[in-house]
Amino acid sequence: MKLIIVNGPNLNLLGEREPEVYGSDSLADINQWVRQHSVCKPAQLKFYQSNHEGDIIDFLHAHRGWADGCVINPGGLTHYSVALRDAIAGCQIPAVEVHLSDIHKREEFRKISMIKDVCIKQICGRGKQGYIDAVELLLDRQR
16 A cells, blocks of 8 residues: 655754653654564555645645545644645545644634545654554554
């Protein structure tokens, strides 16, 4: 199974930005941990991060014929990006939305997800384990 792991704006600052909320691991640490995790061994993984909405949409479009599934942490794009929602729906790649923190226990605006309805599941508040849970869900779906 071929999976894309997509991270949105400001996730490149993980490990530095609000570690009390997002943890002390950098995005590179999380990517390496995911890549080496036993659950992920059967999958071919491709990682991507951008602070630019259009670049993320272009990446999704470019990989719609390659990827069998998508794990996406859209960061702040979660709460307002109709364009990202439409890209996920249009690419027809089964996607799982992941958030390190529990967005439902944070500020009111963070409780809104524009992409939740075009994903097969939303996983939040599990830290980096949420990425593994998402990969496992996508692998189980294929079996």
